[in-house]
Amino acid sequence: MSFLQVKDKTFEPYLTASDINGQVQRLAAEINRDYKGKRPLFIAILNGSFMFSSDLFKAVNIEAEICFIKLASYKGTKSTGQVITAIGLDMDIHDRHVIILEDIVDTGKTLNEFLPQLHHQQPASLELAVLLHKPEATRYPVSIKYLGFSIPDKFVLGYGLDYDGLGRNIPEIYKLKEGAE
Numbered sequence: 600m601s602f603l604q605v606k607d608k609t610f611e612p613y614l615t616a617s618d619i620n621g622q623v624q625r626l627a628a629e630i631n632r633d634y635k636g637k638r639p640l641f642i643a644i645l646n647g648s649f650m651f652s653s654d655l656f657k658a659v660n661i662e663a664e665i666c667f668i669k670l671a672s673y674k675g676t677k678s679t680g681q682v683i684t685a686i687g688l689d690m691d692i693h694d695r696h697v698i699i700l701e702d703i704v705d706t707g708k709t710l711n712e713f714l715p716q717l718h719h720q721q722p723a724s725l726e727l728a729v730l731l732h733k734p735e736a737t738r739y740p741v742s743i744k745y746l747g748f749s750i751p752d753k754f755v756l757g758y759g760l761d762y763d764g765l766g767r768n769i770p771e772i773y774k775l776k777e778g779a780e
Contacts, residue, residue: 602776603756603766603769603773605756605762605765605766606762606763606765608762608775608776609775609776610756610757610766610773610774610775610776611773611774611775611776612771612773613750613755613771613772613773613774614748614758614771614772615771616758616770616771619654619730619747619758619770619771619772620654622730622747622748623651623654623655623658623730623747624658626655626728626745626746626747627655627658627659627660628658629745630655630659630661630698630728630745631659631660631661634661634663634696634698635661636661637661637696637723638661638662638663638664638696639661639663639664639695639696639697639698640663640664640665640666640690640692640695640696640697640698641655641656641659641663641664641665641666641697641698641699641700641728642665642666642667642668642688642692642697642698642699642700642717643656643665643666643667643668643700644667644668644669644670644699644700644701644702644709644713645667645668645669645670646669646759646761646767647701647702647703647759647760647761647767648700648701648702648730648759649759649767650702650758650759650767651700651702651730651747651758651759652665652667652700655700655728656700664690666688666689666690668687668688670709670713688717691720692717692720692722693720693721693722694721694722694723695722695723696722696723696724697717697722697723697724697725697726698726698727698728698745699713699714699717699725699726699727699728700728700729701727701728701729701730702729702730702731702758702759702760703729703730703731703732703733703755703760704727704729704731704732704733704737704741704743705732705733705736705737705752706736706737706738706739707737707738707739707740707741708738708739710727710739710741711739711741714741726744726745727741727742727743727744727745728743728744728745728746729743729745729746729747730747730748730758731747731748731749731750731755731760731772732746732748732749732750733749733750733751733752733753734749735751735752736752750774753774753775754774754775755772755773755774755775756769756772756773756774756775757769757770757771757772757773758770758771758772760772
Protein backbone atom coordinates (compact mmCIF):
# COMPACT_ATOMS: atom_id res chain seq x y z
CA MET A 600 0.00 0.00 0.00
CA SER A 601 1.33 3.42 -0.95
CA PHE A 602 -0.07 6.95 -0.86
CA LEU A 603 -3.30 7.47 -2.74
CA GLN A 604 -4.57 10.65 -4.41
CA VAL A 605 -8.36 11.06 -4.62
CA LYS A 606 -9.50 14.36 -6.09
CA ASP A 607 -7.74 17.07 -4.06
CA LYS A 608 -6.81 14.84 -1.06
CA THR A 609 -3.87 12.59 -0.28
CA PHE A 610 -4.45 9.42 1.74
CA GLU A 611 -1.95 7.15 3.47
CA PRO A 612 -2.23 3.42 4.21
CA TYR A 613 -4.10 2.52 7.39
CA LEU A 614 -5.68 -1.00 7.43
CA THR A 615 -4.69 -3.78 5.05
CA ALA A 616 -7.17 -6.05 3.30
CA SER A 617 -5.80 -8.88 5.47
CA ASP A 618 -6.42 -6.91 8.69
CA ILE A 619 -9.99 -6.19 7.58
CA ASN A 620 -10.65 -9.79 6.55
CA GLY A 621 -9.40 -11.05 9.91
CA GLN A 622 -11.83 -8.84 11.80
CA VAL A 623 -14.73 -9.71 9.46
CA GLN A 624 -14.08 -13.43 10.03
CA ARG A 625 -13.95 -12.89 13.82
CA LEU A 626 -17.24 -10.97 13.78
CA ALA A 627 -18.91 -13.64 11.63
CA ALA A 628 -17.75 -16.36 14.05
CA GLU A 629 -19.26 -14.44 16.99
CA ILE A 630 -22.54 -13.92 15.12
CA ASN A 631 -22.63 -17.60 14.06
CA ARG A 632 -22.26 -18.58 17.73
CA ASP A 633 -24.72 -16.01 19.14
CA TYR A 634 -27.48 -16.48 16.55
CA LYS A 635 -27.41 -20.22 15.93
CA GLY A 636 -31.01 -21.35 15.36
CA LYS A 637 -32.38 -17.76 15.44
CA ARG A 638 -32.41 -16.87 11.69
CA PRO A 639 -31.36 -13.23 12.07
CA LEU A 640 -32.21 -10.46 9.64
CA PHE A 641 -29.25 -8.32 8.67
CA ILE A 642 -30.03 -4.74 7.65
CA ALA A 643 -27.11 -3.29 5.71
CA ILE A 644 -26.89 0.49 5.60
CA LEU A 645 -25.89 1.67 2.14
CA ASN A 646 -23.81 2.91 0.52
CA GLY A 647 -20.71 2.56 2.68
CA SER A 648 -21.40 -0.82 4.27
CA PHE A 649 -21.83 -2.78 1.04
CA MET A 650 -18.34 -4.36 1.04
CA PHE A 651 -18.35 -5.07 4.78
CA SER A 652 -21.91 -6.45 4.56
CA SER A 653 -21.09 -8.69 1.60
CA ASP A 654 -17.94 -10.12 3.17
CA LEU A 655 -19.56 -10.60 6.59
CA PHE A 656 -22.70 -12.19 5.15
CA LYS A 657 -20.61 -14.63 3.09
CA ALA A 658 -18.80 -15.67 6.29
CA VAL A 659 -22.04 -16.24 8.22
CA ASN A 660 -22.89 -19.95 8.05
CA ILE A 661 -26.24 -19.90 9.87
CA GLU A 662 -29.63 -19.41 8.27
CA ALA A 663 -30.04 -15.64 7.80
CA GLU A 664 -31.61 -12.99 5.60
CA ILE A 665 -30.30 -9.62 4.46
CA CYS A 666 -31.95 -6.43 3.26
CA PHE A 667 -30.70 -2.92 2.56
CA ILE A 668 -31.55 0.60 3.59
CA LYS A 669 -29.93 3.84 2.54
CA LEU A 670 -29.23 6.51 5.14
CA ALA A 671 -26.91 9.41 4.46
CA SER A 672 -25.42 12.27 6.47
CA TYR A 673 -22.13 13.07 4.67
CA LYS A 674 -21.02 15.52 1.99
CA GLY A 675 -17.30 15.48 1.18
CA THR A 676 -15.31 14.83 4.38
CA LYS A 677 -17.81 16.39 6.79
CA SER A 678 -21.15 15.31 8.22
CA THR A 679 -24.04 17.49 7.07
CA GLY A 680 -25.68 17.06 10.47
CA GLN A 681 -28.89 15.87 8.84
CA VAL A 682 -29.84 12.26 8.22
CA ILE A 683 -31.50 11.61 4.89
CA THR A 684 -33.35 8.34 4.25
CA ALA A 685 -33.29 7.51 0.56
CA ILE A 686 -34.41 3.87 0.54
CA GLY A 687 -36.73 2.61 3.28
CA LEU A 688 -36.99 -0.70 5.09
CA ASP A 689 -39.54 -2.95 3.37
CA MET A 690 -39.38 -6.00 5.67
CA ASP A 691 -41.39 -6.72 8.81
CA ILE A 692 -38.96 -6.91 11.73
CA HIS A 693 -41.52 -7.57 14.48
CA ASP A 694 -40.22 -10.44 16.68
CA ARG A 695 -37.12 -10.84 14.43
CA HIS A 696 -33.52 -10.87 15.60
CA VAL A 697 -32.07 -7.90 13.74
CA ILE A 698 -28.41 -7.03 13.19
CA ILE A 699 -27.66 -3.62 11.68
CA LEU A 700 -24.54 -3.64 9.47
CA GLU A 701 -22.72 -0.31 9.33
CA ASP A 702 -19.33 0.59 7.90
CA ILE A 703 -18.49 3.35 10.37
CA VAL A 704 -19.86 5.10 13.43
CA ASP A 705 -18.37 8.47 14.17
CA THR A 706 -20.78 11.03 15.70
CA GLY A 707 -23.47 8.34 16.06
CA LYS A 708 -26.17 10.75 14.80
CA THR A 709 -27.33 8.55 11.92
CA LEU A 710 -27.92 5.50 14.12
CA ASN A 711 -29.28 7.65 16.96
CA GLU A 712 -32.06 8.80 14.62
CA PHE A 713 -32.59 5.43 12.91
CA LEU A 714 -32.57 2.95 15.82
CA PRO A 715 -35.70 4.31 17.56
CA GLN A 716 -37.62 3.74 14.31
CA LEU A 717 -36.57 0.09 14.45
CA HIS A 718 -37.26 -0.33 18.19
CA HIS A 719 -40.79 0.97 17.52
CA GLN A 720 -41.36 -2.11 15.32
CA GLN A 721 -40.59 -4.39 18.30
CA PRO A 722 -37.85 -6.71 17.05
CA ALA A 723 -36.96 -9.69 19.28
CA SER A 724 -33.44 -8.22 19.50
CA LEU A 725 -31.53 -5.42 17.83
CA GLU A 726 -27.72 -5.30 17.68
CA LEU A 727 -25.07 -3.45 15.70
CA ALA A 728 -22.19 -4.94 13.73
CA VAL A 729 -19.83 -2.11 12.79
CA LEU A 730 -16.50 -2.26 11.00
CA LEU A 731 -15.08 1.05 12.29
CA HIS A 732 -15.90 3.22 15.32
CA LYS A 733 -14.44 6.64 16.13
CA PRO A 734 -14.98 6.92 19.91
CA GLU A 735 -13.41 10.42 20.04
CA ALA A 736 -16.02 11.73 17.57
CA THR A 737 -19.06 10.06 19.15
CA ARG A 738 -21.60 12.58 20.41
CA TYR A 739 -24.63 10.27 20.29
CA PRO A 740 -23.61 7.07 22.10
CA VAL A 741 -24.71 3.81 20.51
CA SER A 742 -24.14 0.30 21.78
CA ILE A 743 -22.01 -1.70 19.34
CA LYS A 744 -22.03 -5.43 20.07
CA TYR A 745 -19.87 -6.54 17.13
CA LEU A 746 -16.98 -4.12 16.44
CA GLY A 747 -14.13 -4.56 13.99
CA PHE A 748 -11.84 -1.63 14.85
CA SER A 749 -11.82 1.45 17.09
CA ILE A 750 -9.98 4.18 15.19
CA PRO A 751 -8.93 7.80 15.82
CA ASP A 752 -11.09 10.65 14.59
CA LYS A 753 -9.49 10.77 11.13
CA PHE A 754 -11.19 10.72 7.74
CA VAL A 755 -10.86 7.25 6.15
CA LEU A 756 -11.40 5.94 2.63
CA GLY A 757 -11.67 2.54 0.95
CA TYR A 758 -13.47 -0.76 1.53
CA GLY A 759 -16.81 0.92 0.84
CA LEU A 760 -15.96 4.27 2.42
CA ASP A 761 -15.77 7.19 0.01
CA TYR A 762 -14.67 10.74 -0.56
CA ASP A 763 -17.40 12.40 -2.66
CA GLY A 764 -18.32 9.03 -4.17
CA LEU A 765 -14.78 7.93 -5.02
CA GLY A 766 -12.57 5.30 -3.41
CA ARG A 767 -15.23 2.78 -2.35
CA ASN A 768 -13.68 0.07 -4.55
CA ILE A 769 -10.29 0.08 -2.81
CA PRO A 770 -9.83 -3.20 -0.85
CA GLU A 771 -7.80 -1.53 1.93
CA ILE A 772 -8.57 1.42 4.18
CA TYR A 773 -6.57 4.63 3.91
CA LYS A 774 -6.62 7.65 6.21
CA LEU A 775 -6.36 11.28 5.21
CA LYS A 776 -2.68 12.28 5.29
CA GLU A 777 -1.78 14.70 8.10
CA GLY A 778 -1.89 18.25 6.77
CA ALA A 779 -4.04 17.19 3.78
CA GLU A 780 -7.32 18.50 5.24
